[in-house]
Amino acid sequence: MNTLTLTGKDLLEIGFKPGKAIGIAISIMEETHPETSKEKQLLLLAKVLASPSDYQEDEVLAPLAEALLPPKQEEIISLMPEAKEYTIYGAAGIEAGVLSQMDTAMRLPVSVGGALMPDAHQGYGLPIGGVLATKDAVIPYAVGVDIGCRMSMSLYAIDADILTKQSEQLKRMLLDNTRFGTATFKNPKDHAIMERPEFAAIPVVKSLKDRAYSQLGSSGGGNHFVEFGVVELHDAQNEFGLPTGHYLAALSHSGSRGIGASIAGHYTKLAMQNCRLPQEARHLAWLDLNTAEGQEYWLAMNLAGDYASACHHQIHERLATALGEQPLAVVENHHNFAWKEKDAAGNEVIVHRKGATPAGQGVLGIIPGSMATPGFIVRGKGEASSLNSASHGAGRVMSRTKAKQTLSLPQVQLYLQEAGVEVIGSGLDEAPMVYKDIRQVMQSQQDLVEVVGTFNPRIVRMCGDEMYMEKD
Structure with a gap:
């Protein structure tokens, strides 16, 4: 038996450097070579030190070899x-920083096409209003944090005069039947979305199920809203089969709440760990759709999008019950998502629309303005150069911080009063003046969509100070 114990000093004398390799070497010798003489142990360890790469596959000495090799770059x-x-729509209204972000996205080796919508402004990774097509890759930050954020509108056979004659009742309906930000319903309504198998099959999604249930039927903060207004249908050949004219409408804008944000955060981190990009492109890290991680994100993303839709459906179901009427028609579309589509050559590509509305041939959508300017029901024209896309709104011209520093409450209140709009909640960072002129935005995308109807908001609820006691 070897009675002479190997020491760190012995290893230093044969050329080992101070560090964890010494501890690993001593541990291996004690566990696997207890009968070997100290001299023979040192001889073996000297061989590993001289050429650690020769021992990377050794069943016993591989851990020591890895510790001795220089760290992998x-x-x-x-x-x-x-x-x-890529094609730029409304170039005159797009800042240089947006173009720089889009240029970086179009330099990714997986990118095969792109376009900038006229409402584009800077974001993280892909600019908001950016459309990016990739091959076999999905980019979590090109989808966005609020996965599946969408618009939903219901049209009613109710005289639009109700907006002035019963404005207090309509405000009460919004207060009773909507929740924003951290507020949720005490007793959420059940929905089939909660039975989806992804909640059991995907670990990160499983951990979010209780939170998802608690937030069912509610809306996020920021620029999310639920509002009543007037729709004027212009197109006699509209898909709803309705006469042209004016209709009461409810319009909502919100996304996938906490579940979408958590999914985005988890898979963005995973993508950035596995797909190392230069500093300026780090937020554009992608997941290969041919990998388990890529497929898992794809399933989770689609679940979040369907969850966002479920929340909108419950919002509109509650309002329909309060109004005592079923809607004549419903329009819904989403953004902050990725779709599998065909390019002009018939090849499958992944089209990311981060703040862009799908506008394929004949596809209906909603492009809102601000709380005091019109929105539009549109029909897509299927323009290939836009990757079958259009803007998702007016687009910001003022950051939230600048808005709070620049605008005053009396100034905003006067603007809203002159526009004939009442607002519940909200803050200066969502004032109408922080957005581009929606009419100029629509003018810049005449080749992308045609207008079916115009929506004018009248009573708007957003996340803000709760001025009334709410009931469930």
Whole structure:
């Protein structure tokens, strides 16, 4: 038996450097070579030290070999030297920072096409209002944090005069039947979305199920809203089969709440760990759809989108019950999502629309303005150069911070009064003046959509100070 114990000093004398390799070497010798003489142990360890790569596959000595090898340099994926061409709509209203972000996205080796919508402004990774097509790859930050954020509108056979004659009752309906931000319903309504198998099959989603249930039927903060207004249908050949004219309408804008944000955060982190990009492109890290992680995100993303839709359906169901009427027609579309579509050559691509409305041939959608400017029911024209997309709104021209520093409450209140709009909640960061002129935005995308109807908001509820006691 070897009675002479190997020490760290012995290893230093044969060339080992101070560090964890010494501890690993001593541990291996004690566990696997207890009968071997100290001299022979040192001889073996000297061989590993001289050429650790020769022992990387050794069943016993591999841990020591890995500790002795220099740390692996993380491989940085190079961007293409030049950005691929993309189409810009409303270029005069788009800032240089947005173009820089889009140029970076178009230099990704997985990018195959792109477009900028006229409401584009800077975001993280892909600009908001950016559309990006990739091959076999999905980019969580090109989808966005609020996965499946969407618009939903219900049209009613109710005289629009109700907006002035019964404005207090309509405000009460919004207060009783909507929740924003951290507020939720005490007793959420059940929905089939909660029975989806993804809640059991995907670990990160499973952990979010209780929170998702508690937030059913509610809306987020920021620019999310539920509002009553007037729709004027212009197109006699509209898909609803309704006469042209004026209709009471309810319009909602919200997304996938906490579940979407948590899914986005989890898979963005995973993508950034596995797909190392230069600093300026780090938020555009992608997941390969041919990997388990990519497929898992795809399922989770679709669940979040369907969850967002379920929340809107419950909002409109509650309002329909309060109004005592079923809607004549419903329009719904989402953004902050990725779709599997065909390019002009018939190849499957992944189209990310981060703040962009699907506008394929004949596809209906809603493009809102601000709380005091019109929104539009539109029909897509299927323009290939826009990747079958259009804007998702007016787009910001003023940051939230600048809005709070620049605008005053009396100034905003006067603006709303002159526009004939009442607002419940909200703050200066969502004032109408922080947005681009929606009419100019629509003018810039005449080749992308045609207008079916115009919506004018009248009573708007957003996340803000709760001025009334709410009941469930």
